[in-house]
Amino acid sequence: MNEPMTLHALAMTSPLGVIQLVSEAGYLTELNWQGAKKTLSSTIRSQPAILRTASDQLSQFFSGQRKDFSLPLKPRGTAFQLGVWRELQTIEWGLTCSYRDIAERLEKPTGPRAVGGAVARNPIPVIIPCHRIVGASGSLTGFSGGLQRKKILLASEGHHL
Numbered sequence: 001m002n003e004p005m006t007l008h009a010l011a012m013t014s015p016l017g018v019i020q021l022v023s024e025a026g027y028l029t030e031l032n033w034q035g036a037k038k039t040l041s042s043t044i045r046s047q048p049a050i051l052r053t054a055s056d057q058l059s060q061f062f063s064g065q066r067k068d069f070s071l072p073l074k075p076r077g078t079a080f081q082l083g084v085w086r087e088l089q090t091i092e093w094g095l096t097c098s099y100r101d102i103a104e105r106l107e108k109p110t111g112p113r114a115v116g117g118a119v120a121r122n123p124i125p126v127i128i129p130c131h132r133i134v135g136a137s138g139s140l141t142g143f144s145g146g147l148q149r150k151k152i153l154l155a156s157e158g159h160h161l
Contacts, residue, residue, distance in 0.1 A: 006025070007023070007024050007029070008023045008024070008051060012058065015152060016149045019031055019034065020032040020033075020034070021054050021058075025074075026049075026050055028071050028127065029124070030124060031126060033145045050071065053071060054127070057071060061126070067093035068092075075124050075128065077121060078118075081121060083106055084106065084115055085122055085128050087105055087106060088102070088119070088129055088130055088133070091133075094157045094158050094159075096132045096154070098135060099112035100115075102115045116141075120144065131154060140154075
């Protein structure tokens with residue numbers, strides 16, 4: 001019989017508003033925007049180290065002191081989604097890619113739409129940097145946190161929008 005999951009959550013204030021970090025068994029599993037349907041309502045008395053570390057790294061990222069993350073991640077998704085999310089993590093700070101670029105890297109040249117679907121379902125935005133994905137023309141496209149948050153993230157990485 002499977003044991004029930006024990007999820008822990010930590011809310012933190014950021015330049016993007018309040019965000020919620022969720023962990024399970026020492027892995028970061030979600031980053032939720034304030035008001036998201038997935039937000040947990042339970043209060044946890046003690047926070048696992050992974051949540052404190054993730055919060056610290058995000059604070060450093062938002063203040064410009066960190067350009068990448070070193071956290072144990074465990075996003076839940078299909079094999080294709082996991083592949084897309086791994087590929088997103090290779091996009092360096094300050095750079096952007098298109099959905100087509102990611103599809104071609106995954107040897108799915110006719111798959112930009114499928115890549116878009118996987119990017120939209122990224123459960124750990126910012127840390128898995130889906131904000132670095134733009135349209136083929138360089139235009140801003142959807143983002144789970146809204147285009148205003150995406151603009152803030154890209155501007156913090158030196159993009160002039």
